[in-house]
Amino acid sequence: MRRFLDLADFERDEVSALLELARRLETSPEPRALAGKILGLVFFNPSLRTLASFQSGMARLGGNSFVITPGQGTWQLETRLGAVMNGAAAEHVREGIPVLASYCDALGIRAFAECKDLANDLAETNFKAMAELVDKPLINLESAINHPCQALADWKTMDDLGVPRNGRFVLSWAYHPRALPLAVPAAAVHMAAMRGMDVVVLRPEGFALPPDIMSKARSAAARSGGSVRETADRGDALAGANIIYAKEWGSTSVYGDAQGDAKLRGELTGWCVRNDWFTRTAPDCRLMHCLPVRRNTAVADEVLDSPRSIVQREAYNRLVVQMAVLYQMLKGV
Amino acid sequence: MRRFLDLADFERDEVSALLELARRLETSPEPRALAGKILGLVFFNPSLRTLASFQSGMARLGGNSFVITPGQGTWQLETRLGAVMNGAAAEHVREGIPVLASYCDALGIRAFAECKDLANDLAETNFKAMAELVDKPLINLESAINHPCQALADWKTMDDLGVPRNGRFVLSWAYHPRALPLAVPAAAVHMAAMRGMDVVVLRPEGFALPPDIMSKARSAAARSGGSVRETADRGDALAGANIIYAKEWGSTSVYGDAQGDAKLRGELTGWCVRNDWFTRTAPDCRLMHCLPVRRNTAVADEVLDSPRSIVQREAYNRLVVQMAVLYQMLKGV
Amino acid sequence: MRRFLDLADFERDEVSALLELARRLETSPEPRALAGKILGLVFFNPSLRTLASFQSGMARLGGNSFVITPGQGTWQLETRLGAVMNGAAAEHVREGIPVLASYCDALGIRAFAECKDLANDLAETNFKAMAELVDKPLINLESAINHPCQALADWKTMDDLGVPRNGRFVLSWAYHPRALPLAVPAAAVHMAAMRGMDVVVLRPEGFALPPDIMSKARSAAARSGGSVRETADRGDALAGANIIYAKEWGSTSVYGDAQGDAKLRGELTGWCVRNDWFTRTAPDCRLMHCLPVRRNTAVADEVLDSPRSIVQREAYNRLVVQMAVLYQMLKGV
Numbered sequence: 001m002r003r004f005l006d007l008a009d010f011e012r013d014e015v016s017a018l019l020e021l022a023r024r025l026e027t028s029p030e031p032r033a034l035a036g037k038i039l040g041l042v043f044f045n046p047s048l049r050t051l052a053s054f055q056s057g058m059a060r061l062g063g064n065s066f067v068i069t070p071g072q073g074t075w076q077l078e079t080r081l082g083a084v085m086n087g088a089a090a091e092h093v094r095e096g097i098p099v100l101a102s103y104c105d106a107l108g109i110r111a112f113a114e115c116k117d118l119a120n121d122l123a124e125t126n127f128k129a130m131a132e133l134v135d136k137p138l139i140n141l142e143s144a145i146n147h148p149c150q151a152l153a154d155w156k157t158m159d160d161l162g163v164p165r166n167g168r169f170v171l172s173w174a175y176h177p178r179a180l181p182l183a184v185p186a187a188a189v190h191m192a193a194m195r196g197m198d199v200v201v202l203r204p205e206g207f208a209l210p211p212d213i214m215s216k217a218r219s220a221a222a223r224s225g226g227s228v229r230e231t232a233d234r235g236d237a238l239a240g241a242n243i244i245y246a247k248e249w250g251s252t253s254v255y256g257d258a259q260g261d262a263k264l265r266g267e268l269t270g271w272c273v274r275n276d277w278f279t280r281t282a283p284d285c286r287l288m289h290c291l292p293v294r295r296n297t298a299v300a301d302e303v304l305d306s307p308r309s310i311v312q313r314e315a316y317n318r319l320v321v322q323m324a325v326l327y328q329m330l331k332g333v
Numbered sequence: 334m335r336r337f338l339d340l341a342d343f344e345r346d347e348v349s350a351l352l353e354l355a356r357r358l359e360t361s362p363e364p365r366a367l368a369g370k371i372l373g374l375v376f377f378n379p380s381l382r383t384l385a386s387f388q389s390g391m392a393r394l395g396g397n398s399f400v401i402t403p404g405q406g407t408w409q410l411e412t413r414l415g416a417v418m419n420g421a422a423a424e425h426v427r428e429g430i431p432v433l434a435s436y437c438d439a440l441g442i443r444a445f446a447e448c449k450d451l452a453n454d455l456a457e458t459n460f461k462a463m464a465e466l467v468d469k470p471l472i473n474l475e476s477a478i479n480h481p482c483q484a485l486a487d488w489k490t491m492d493d494l495g496v497p498r499n500g501r502f503v504l505s506w507a508y509h510p511r512a513l514p515l516a517v518p519a520a521a522v523h524m525a526a527m528r529g530m531d532v533v534v535l536r537p538e539g540f541a542l543p544p545d546i547m548s549k550a551r552s553a554a555a556r557s558g559g560s561v562r563e564t565a566d567r568g569d570a571l572a573g574a575n576i577i578y579a580k581e582w583g584s585t586s587v588y589g590d591a592q593g594d595a596k597l598r599g600e601l602t603g604w605c606v607r608n609d610w611f612t613r614t615a616p617d618c619r620l621m622h623c624l625p626v627r628r629n630t631a632v633a634d635e636v637l638d639s640p641r642s643i644v645q646r647e648a649y650n651r652l653v654v655q656m657a658v659l660y661q662m663l664k665g666v
Numbered sequence: 667m668r669r670f671l672d673l674a675d676f677e678r679d680e681v682s683a684l685l686e687l688a689r690r691l692e693t694s695p696e697p698r699a700l701a702g703k704i705l706g707l708v709f710f711n712p713s714l715r716t717l718a719s720f721q722s723g724m725a726r727l728g729g730n731s732f733v734i735t736p737g738q739g740t741w742q743l744e745t746r747l748g749a750v751m752n753g754a755a756a757e758h759v760r761e762g763i764p765v766l767a768s769y770c771d772a773l774g775i776r777a778f779a780e781c782k783d784l785a786n787d788l789a790e791t792n793f794k795a796m797a798e799l800v801d802k803p804l805i806n807l808e809s810a811i812n813h814p815c816q817a818l819a820d821w822k823t824m825d826d827l828g829v830p831r832n833g834r835f836v837l838s839w840a841y842h843p844r845a846l847p848l849a850v851p852a853a854a855v856h857m858a859a860m861r862g863m864d865v866v867v868l869r870p871e872g873f874a875l876p877p878d879i880m881s882k883a884r885s886a887a888a889r890s891g892g893s894v895r896e897t898a899d900r901g902d903a904l905a906g907a908n909i910i911y912a913k914e915w916g917s918t919s920v921y922g923d924a925q926g927d928a929k930l931r932g933e934l935t936g937w938c939v940r941n942d943w944f945t946r947t948a949p950d951c952r953l954m955h956c957l958p959v960r961r962n963t964a965v966a967d968e969v970l971d972s973p974r975s976i977v978q979r980e981a982y983n984r985l986v987v988q989m990a991v992l993y994q995m996l997k998g999v
Contacts, residue, residue: 031369036697038722048407048429052399056371056436059397064725066718069406073735074714075958084962086843091714091958094970095977099715099957102982103722177419291432292408292424296417304427311428316435364702381740381762385732389704389769392730402739510752624765625741625757629750637760644761649768 001328005131005140007148007191008216012224015194019156022317022324025061030327034063037330040104041067041141042097044077045112049291050141050149053319054108057326060319068100079126097133106137106329113144113181118255121145121182122212137329145213147183149325150290151191153317157310158195158243160317161286165196166226167242172234173203174298175271179250179261184290186213188245193221193228201230202237204271206253206264239281245288246273246299273299278308286310334661338464338473340481340524341549345557348527352489355650355657358394363660367396370663373437374400374474375430377410377444382624383474383482386652387441390659393652401433412459430466439470439662446477446514451588454478454515455545470662478546480516482658483623484524486650490643491528491576493650494619498529499559500575505567506536507631508604512583512594517623519546521578526554526561534563535570537604539586539597571615578621579606579632606632611641619643667994671797671806673814673857674882678890681860685822688983688990691727696993700729703996706770707733707807708763710743710777715957716807716815719985720774723992726985734766745777745792763799772803772995779810779847784921787811787848788878803995811879813849815991816956817857819983823976824861824909826983827952831862832891833908838900839869840964841937845916845927850956852879854911859887859894867896868903870937872919872930905947911954912939912965939965944974952976 007015039058043051051067058065070077077096078089085092101107109130113121120126127143140148158167169192171185185201189209192199199217201209208230217228231237238244254260278285287309293299303309340348372391376384384400391398403410410429411422418425434440442463446454453459460476473481491500502525504518518534522542525532532550534542541563550561564570571577587593611618620642626632636642673681705724709717717733724731736743743762744755751758767773775796779787786792793809806814824833835858837851851867855875858865865883867875874896883894897903904910920926944951953975959965969975 029369036695036726036728038725040718040722043406046406046408046423048401048424049432051407052373052401052433052436055397055399056373059371059399060369062369064397064721064730066721066725067406068714068718072406073709073712073733073738074717075712078961082962082967085960086963090712090960092961094961095957095959095981096714098978099981100718102978103718103985291428293428294418294423295411295425295427296415297419301415312431312435315428315432319436362702376739379739379741379756381734381757382765384740385706385734385766385769388730388732389706392704392732393702395702397730400739405739624761626761627751627756628744628758628760629748630752634748645764645768648761648765652769 001137003138004148004325004329005138006146007151007187007194008220012194015152015155018152018321018324018328019159021327022156022321025323025327026320030061032062033327034058034061034330037063038104039063039065039326040100040107041065042100042107042109043067043069045110047110049315049318050110053322057319057323061323061326079129081129093130094133097130101134101136104136106139106326107134108139108141110141111143113183115179115181115250116256118210118252122210139325142183144181145183145186147187149318149322150184151187152321153314154188154288155191155195156317156321157288157314160313161310163242167197168200168240169197169243169245170200170202170237170241171245171247172237172273173207173271174246174248174273175265175269176248176294176298179258180248182209182213182249185209185247185249188247189213189217189228190220193217193226194224196224196226199226199228200237202234203230204232204268206251207249208252210252234277235281238277238285241282241285243286243288244273244277247290248298272297273303275302288314291315334470336471337481337658337662338471339479340484340520340527341553345527348488351485351654351657351661352492354660355489355654358656358660359653363394365395366660367391367394367663370396371437372396372398372659373433373440374398375433375440375442376400376402380443382648382651383443386655390652390656394656394659412462414462426463427466430463434467434469437469439472439659440467441472441474443474444476446516448512448514448583449589451543451585455543472658475516477514478516478519480520482651482655483517484520485654486647487521487621488524488528489650489654490621490647493646494643496575496619500530501533501573502530502576502578503533503535503570503574504578504580505570505606506540506604507579507581507606508598508602509581509627509631512591513581515542515546515582518542518580518582521580522546522550522561523553526550526559527557529557529559532559532561533570535567536563537565537601539584540582541585543585567610571610571618574615574618576619576621577606577610580623581631605630606636608633608635621647624648667803669804670814670991670995671804672812673817673853673860674886678860681818681821684818684987684990684994685825687993688822688987691989691993692986696727698728699993700724700727700996703729704770705729705731705992706766706773707731708766708773708775709733709735713776715981715984716776719988723985723989727989727992745795747795759796760799763796767800767802770802772805772992773800774805774807776807777809779849781845781847781916782922784876784918788876805991808849810847811849811852813853815984815988816850817853818987819980820854820954821857821861822983822987823954823980826979827976829908829952833863834866834906835863835909835911836866836868836903836907837911837913838903838939839873839937840912840914840939841931841935842914842960842964845924846914848875848879848915851875851913851915854913855879855883855894856886859883859892860890862890862892865892865894866903868900869896870898870934872917873915874918876918900943901947904943904951907948907951909952909954910939910943913956914964938963939969941968954980957981
């Protein structure tokens, strides 16, 4: 495996093999497998799980890693092609990224959406421009519209807990004080569709996922026997749900318009997942969330502190599935 | 050993065994002892010695570590229970801490006192709330009222230099431009009392150590044959002293009142340890300080640059005793 | 080797041996050579290449490293002797540096020029004061007036690409929005002179390199058979050049005077290296730059994206030559 950028780049049996490898490494550690190998990690945006779990995963396999955080200990990096660099950024990614790639055996890059222009973010313009500069194995640590490590960890989490392949997976919009990127919702619906699930996107008006994201998920569902639809009706969505996957994202009807978005979401503080979302129609339903989550804003304490919540297992599985990705990428299986 | 949170959790012979192990690892390195083990380090506050020595210590034992600094490369973490998280913090410690614990074999946490409410700080409310969330071995990297790694390093330093077990240990308040936490003074008086020393706390009016701290030290002294008292009389305190342990801390009479504290300490700039503190009554007396120290503010150049100063050895011993803690915690002896 | 502070501390055959070792490690990795060894890295200034390549290099040799960035996760460090420390800095380098040295087997320090007083910067006052405090092997990661790791990487890069030992090396001033230190130009002219090259310093009026730097380079040239001169005439300088080494630096005629410098450089935005610098007189000439480089400000896209540019190889060679330095320093050959 040379690149781990999008779960959609893999066939279902390739994903199954990765998850099998993850389970094997979970039970039978191989502490010298990646001895002498170096992982470079570049974070254009904050991180907790990705930062800690990739360093830990490399070390558990006997390898090592370094972390670069542009603008913090390192110069700010310019990403615009052709820029006349007389501002704050001292270095261009066209120099910085290949240099870092030359110091390691695999590189991971995190670069969130700018959340200004939807077409630009959907096209992964920024991440793709950097990816083209890398001649080493490359991992997407979350780009404008994707988060494959999270998606793979979520898949394993549902397998671990026996959530049926054809169960109902409800991706529900949740309130957040400001607009967040579409990367996790896009990755989650695609993953659940690829797993063969009955996927429902529950979101208020103005927050529909873009057609590109929905059609990509639908085409995965077509191959796996799953389905994908969207609704603003909570009762309809949650009936018989196996999973509520809560996630905050920005308005797509006024994408990039912070004031317009704020006006829309100002009416939506009720979209905080509480116990009464579950009780009537989905007694065994679990709560998933990629974290970080704002307590009592996106999800209430009563849910996060209940046995319904499997967010800790999702986070732990980040470590496990990433070790499988690193292993397959750097050792070759 | 599952937890290293407070020297008071250990019997004297357990401390002796730890120091014995530290001396053994100092002379007979075991570079593969902790191969494959991962230490997670979480710093809510700045660090130099702790940050460098724990990473170095793990590596010297063949292990590895990762560092998380909330608010810097990582989201700010909320600590208040039940908070409605619509402010700056994107993640709660109730998620963040267990997640990080799941990525490592032992976790260290640094979280200084808030210095607002004395009872709250004395109760270690914040640190204990986080400690309850950790199901892995846990190390206190300095909490509101404790710093057991520093205390253990200080104990070894006095052993290394032949300071008598029943010698006089003077913890002296020293000037600093603003109020600092009580963690190190509390840990130092308890450690010296537990070691069996004649402990004198020398401090100006308004800076007495809280009764809880004094009585904990006195009860350690009762078991070890030492003693603990306090005074504002420098001549009395320093007569025959073996150690002046200089430390800056905030007023306890107006704890949490920055203006009141500033008014009190404004008169106390003379509490900078100088050569003339020693010459008359304690010619062989040594200077200890946990560092960082403000030169010519808390302690004068003439003292820090003289052979009296053993601050470098204290700092070096941080590495050595922490290796013993890690070894006992992760290898089990 | 105890110290790697200045290429001028070594004889030419010692440099050759280091480069030979670098080539050996490049083709025959020794992944356990420095097992159990710890490198401490202290960055008073930002870094990308140095930060990543030293961590990677230690790991590739089986060792480990820790990074300290004063003012970021760590207290600010005071450097002035005799300072009364009642300001922002909580710790003095007189404590901090020896403490960090006691936690590792070799220490690297980066401390840029203050760019206020030329004599002070030329004397390396700040770096030397810190170096005196270190009793472990020490590496200069860029000081006020030197950057030996960059110089060694540049030397290897020219060897790799068959640039003749007696070829013409033109260090050309390039535009930058503000004054930068003299470390890289000083190190580059000395390195090229020591390599035996025909060195020409091309710079506008007001930006002549200080006599100390020129005479040091000339004395290296005298021993190697090279030569060193300066000019403001681009056509003269570039005739027959093998290398244009572009670099931005501050005015030396008004050193430390930001306004005076800004006025001078405001007229010099034309000093951006473009294709037409090459075509007429030096068709095979290569572009070197230590990076970071501001595109279309110091060097145009058309040059950086052309085969003339060897900046990536220079950056990659940082890793390779530093592994040789670490190997010789920590293993002894």
